[in-house]
Amino acid sequence: MPDTEGTLAERLLAGDRRALARAISLVEDDDPEGWALVREVYPRTGNGAVIGFTGPPGVGKSTLLAAMTKIERARGHSVGVLSIDPSSPFTRGALLGDRIRLSDHFLDPGVFIRSMATRGALGGMSEAALQAALLMDAAGRDVILLETVGVGQAEVDIIDHADTVVLVLMPGSGDSVQALKAGVMEIPDVIVVNKADHPLTDTMVREIRGVLSLGPRGDWRIPIVQTEAVRGEGVEELAEKLDQHRAFIDAEGTLSDRRRRNLMNEVLAIAAARMRRELEASVREDPAVKELLDRVVSRELDPASAATTILERSVA
Amino acid sequence: MPDTEGTLAERLLAGDRRALARAISLVEDDDPEGWALVREVYPRTGNGAVIGFTGPPGVGKSTLLAAMTKIERARGHSVGVLSIDPSSPFTRGALLGDRIRLSDHFLDPGVFIRSMATRGALGGMSEAALQAALLMDAAGRDVILLETVGVGQAEVDIIDHADTVVLVLMPGSGDSVQALKAGVMEIPDVIVVNKADHPLTDTMVREIRGVLSLGPRGDWRIPIVQTEAVRGEGVEELAEKLDQHRAFIDAEGTLSDRRRRNLMNEVLAIAAARMRRELEASVREDPAVKELLDRVVSRELDPASAATTILERSVA
Numbered sequence: 036m037p038d039t040e041g042t043l044a045e046r047l048l049a050g051d052r053r054a055l056a057r058a059i060s061l062v063e064d065d066d067p068e069g070w071a072l073v074r075e076v077y078p079r080t081g082n083g084a085v086i087g088f089t090g091p092p093g094v095g096k097s098t099l100l101a102a103m104t105k106i107e108r109a110r111g112h113s114v115g116v117l118s119i120d121p122s123s124p125f126t127r128g129a130l131l132g133d134r135i136r137l138s139d140h141f142l143d144p145g146v147f148i149r150s151m152a153t154r155g156a157l158g159g160m161s162e163a164a165l166q167a168a169l170l171m172d173a174a175g176r177d178v179i180l181l182e183t184v185g186v187g188q189a190e191v192d193i194i195d196h197a198d199t200v201v202l203v204l205m206p207g208s209g210d211s212v213q214a215l216k217a218g219v220m221e222i223p224d225v226i227v228v229n230k231a232d233h234p235l236t237d238t239m240v241r242e243i244r245g246v247l248s249l250g251p252r253g254d255w256r257i258p259i260v261q262t263e264a265v266r267g268e269g270v271e272e273l274a275e276k277l278d279q280h281r282a283f284i285d286a287e288g289t290l291s292d293r294r295r296r297n298l299m300n301e302v303l304a305i306a307a308a309r310m311r312r313e314l315e316a317s318v319r320e321d322p323a324v325k326e327l328l329d330r331v332v333s334r335e336l337d338p339a340s341a342a343t344t345i346l347e348r349s350v351a
Numbered sequence: 352m353p354d355t356e357g358t359l360a361e362r363l364l365a366g367d368r369r370a371l372a373r374a375i376s377l378v379e380d381d382d383p384e385g386w387a388l389v390r391e392v393y394p395r396t397g398n399g400a401v402i403g404f405t406g407p408p409g410v411g412k413s414t415l416l417a418a419m420t421k422i423e424r425a426r427g428h429s430v431g432v433l434s435i436d437p438s439s440p441f442t443r444g445a446l447l448g449d450r451i452r453l454s455d456h457f458l459d460p461g462v463f464i465r466s467m468a469t470r471g472a473l474g475g476m477s478e479a480a481l482q483a484a485l486l487m488d489a490a491g492r493d494v495i496l497l498e499t500v501g502v503g504q505a506e507v508d509i510i511d512h513a514d515t516v517v518l519v520l521m522p523g524s525g526d527s528v529q530a531l532k533a534g535v536m537e538i539p540d541v542i543v544v545n546k547a548d549h550p551l552t553d554t555m556v557r558e559i560r561g562v563l564s565l566g567p568r569g570d571w572r573i574p575i576v577q578t579e580a581v582r583g584e585g586v587e588e589l590a591e592k593l594d595q596h597r598a599f600i601d602a603e604g605t606l607s608d609r610r611r612r613n614l615m616n617e618v619l620a621i622a623a624a625r626m627r628r629e630l631e632a633s634v635r636e637d638p639a640v641k642e643l644l645d646r647v648v649s650r651e652l653d654p655a656s657a658a659t660t661i662l663e664r665s666v667a
Contacts, residue, residue, distance in 0.1 A: 184533065
């Protein structure tokens with residue numbers, strides 16, 4: 036199909052890759068046309084299975100995504116991969132290298148890969164990422180794999196919009212196991228211990244099992260899957276567990292509950308991010324706000340009172 | 352001094368412990384009297400040295416705080432300790448046990464210890480915690496130690512308000528080192544490797560040094576201090592490094608820059624948290640908003656458009 040036939044929305048809904056790429060760029064650039072497009076195609080979303088992968092950097096999530104993509108392709112499914120790169124002036128290169136693992140699939144029209152860089156803690160990132168996931172869904176991708184880097188609650192935002200959440204760890208992920216144990220990290224649906232050829236794998240699996248045994252016992256028993264993604268080992272088993280989880284939430288009716296909660300959180304997150312952005316813009320631009328902050332720094336006016344004044348001004 | 356003489360603000364400024372405890376409770380309960388109190392005493396803040404300790408759960412932060420408190424007391428300084436407990440229905444006990452480490456100091460009037468439980472990701476927690484830190488400062492505490500649990504960016508909010516930020520790790524903190532390397536975690540001012548009797552300590556220190564060598568080279572060389580907090584080992588050296596850091600930022604003029612940035616972030620964070628809370632309340636209470644969300648779930652209306660409508664309603 037030539038790139039110029041039909042509107043962008045029509046081409047997107049027909050599954051045109053270039054239209055999808057263009058649409059995501061519009062959303063990423065916060066272009067009103069992008070938002071209009073999501074609005075138009077939204078009724079055609081909700082068909083793809085959205086699977087979120089999270090975990091600390093360095094555990095091999097991208098390699099695992101590449102292996103999962105291979106399996107889904109062999110099953111005849113089209114795949115969309117959305118990787119969220121945490122942005123930092125410190126070392127950009129460390130994570131970009133990972134992306135190369137997915138290069139096996141660059142020429143396959145059934146695979147669409149996109150990386151997005153985060154835009155600051157409360158910024159528009161999760162907003163844009165979630166719109167991108169909707170666009171992939173509307174473009175008919177059967178399976179949408181979201182990848183975020185996170186060891187705490189910061190990335191929950193994005194991953195919370197998945198139907199199934201996979202936490203990827205590796206031997207040596209002691210901090211993450213402690214975070215699970217302390218309740219600082221949400222309990223996922225499936226846990227993967229990657230790089231399972233490491234001698235400390237059994238210890239790690241045992242620790243995780245111990246932590247899970249402390250938690251509330253639901254009807255879904257969280258599987259711990261050992262993988263060596265780089266050789267494809269264990270990835271079939273992971274795919275089976277993901278299918279089982281999907282069948283489970285489908286049967287229980289929890290898929291629709293989950294999606295309802297996720298969509299509500301999404302609406303709130305978008306609204307809150309916009310408010311925050313407007314607030315920050317007003318702080319940068321408004322000389323009266325700058326003066327308020329000067330008074331806070333000189334200890335004349337306390338931060339909470341300054342916040343109250345700013346809120347009153349922005350509403351007025 | 353009896354508990355009933357003078358206003359709460361006067362007693363607080365005189366260093367009365369019960370007044371301080373009462374004031375923090377007011378702030379924690381979001382009582383208008385608490386906010387009024389902070390407003391009143393704010394001009395008397397800015398004298399205490401605020402040191403923030405962060406790091407994954409289980410590395411021994413509380414033990415380290417207890418040891419640091421002992422040293423500061425020996426130096427004749429009064430100490431305030433504010434621990435932020437991440438709340439989770441999963442396992443509350445895991446962290447509460449840690450607090451017991453501080454019990455050596457419970458009877459010392461020169462030490463004021465307070466724990467606060469987090470109230471959800473964007474909730475009023477950091478808001479209340481920062482007010483509590485201001486109250487400790489106004490009450491004349493020479494040193495204020497903030498403790499938060501975090502392995503990602505989530506807790507940066509709170510710790511960002513410290514003059515000096517200490518990251519506490521232990522051998523096995525592979526995830527945190529990877530997070531530093533990937534730039535997902537902010538670079539602290541001082542790094543502690545606690546539980547340094549572990550055979551893998553040297554490896555951990557070497558890894559951290561490697562990560563730091565990749566970063567931007569500032570004038571402050573980030574020290575890596577090895578401690579065994581449970582035996583008090585290395586804690587003197589940590590105290591010296593903290594003094595050096597303080598002298599450094601004082602001399603460079605960066606202390607006032609830092610505080611200016613921190614206070615500005617604090618104002619923004621308070622304003623954003625309030626907006627978010629009002630938004631969530633409106634969503635719970637407004638039947639029109641509920642209907643909007645139903646239309647999102649039925650894929651009639653996209654999340655961003657729903658957010659726009661909600662924002663228009665709340666401003667109108």
